[in-house]
Amino acid sequence: MYSYAKTSPPVSPPSSPVPSTIVYTERPSSPNPRQQARLTASSKRYKYLRRIWKFKQMDFEFAFWQMLYLFYSPQKVYRNFQYRKQTKDQWARDDPAFLVLLSFWLCASSIGFSIVIGLSFLNFWKFLIWVIFVDCIGVGLLIATCFWFIANKYLKASSSQGPEVEWGYAFDVHLNAFFPLLMILHVLQLVFLHPIINKEYFIGTLLGNTMWLFAIGYYIYITFLGYSALPFLKKTQVLLYPMTGVAIFYLLTLILNWNLSKGLCNFYHYRVYSP
Template identity: 35%
Template sequence: WQQMDVEYTFWQMLNLCTSPKVVLETKNQWARDDPAFIVICSLLLVVATLAYCATYDHSGSHAVVVVVSVFLTHFLITGAVIATCCWFLTNSYLREETPNSHVVEQRVEWQHVHDLPFMYRLYTFDVHCNSFFPMFVLLYVVHYFLSPLLIAHGFIPLLLSNLLFMVGASYYHYLNFLGYDVLPFLERTTFFLYPIGIVIVLSPILILSGFNPSRYFMNIYFSQRL
């Protein structure tokens, strides 16, 4: 706990939502020296999930299952899978080829190596954490306050729910792109923007098909059907 800079962490969280490049420019890296960001983000996710449980669930034991499930699947497991995929992709296909064979090879690493630049502890997972927080604000916090409207029947709730999820998912992938675009030994990092195009194309299809993501996810996690 003594290593945590809570004030700086909240500053980072605010700027990730408003001016993400400012966070990138401060230390010329996104990997952090302390675990405060992950700890606070995890606590906020748990609190937000408990708020949903208090509103939409009537079983204490089931609420515990929901909190653990959301924390593990939405944040840790999904983050680890995405980070691993990005790690493999960047090291296998996006690294800049150098003609000088004597230049020390740089990679996007999970480990921390002190004598080489841009080799950070859990760097790829850290990029996921940066990308996750603004999406958390939109799809957990804002969504919670709008949920009575979003889970209602009708075209307006359907439209608003899809738009909210589209913005949240798109912003996640945009921040993911920024996290790798800063690395000077990577090229073609615009690849990380491609999922945004997929999200934008899928959104009107889901709207026309009558799919409401808010109702879908709420029905998955809570015992009462909406």
């Protein structure tokens, strides 16, 4: 037999008087990590520049792989930029190994160019400073800023909202495009500079100016690939339009027998020996 005990309902505690005014306080929410990463672009640049002196932390093998692929499959290089966006939420490089290797090639090509055009030891250092800080970095800062502004102002699919082109990515695109140009004009051209290009023959003008055509054309093409890889940009094919002007200018130089490579050598001599 089971006995059932009768239980009384629970007694609620006496209600406290309700205040006439209720003040709600909201705790500040912690920022989203992805949003916080976007808001600390300056800290990312500082971290990037600080890593330039830490060679053991750089992936030089991967940077060298990118340099090779820039010649025969540049699309794979920008595919890696897309992977970086998915994993680290940034398009720009976070490893300065590519910039360090590019500096090495700038020094090596400047040594070869100085020997070919007959510069002294002191003038070589002046020439090297010009090539690194003016031709590569100075012009690169100007070009990257112009493309960064044009892309964010005119090429975005949504002008009012959505992601924007990172300035660091624009500078990386310039470095990617500058490396093949450097190898064509400052390395490959040296082999033919004295034997053919600097001679007073049309074949020299044709060979030298054709190298300039390929170098500038390839710079424009790799720049186009860099911005067309961004999914939030539209009508990036307009970046290929300067190719028409380059081709017309190339034909004019051949008609006028204007040797661009010889003019470049004369310009290097002038700015090195000028006070």
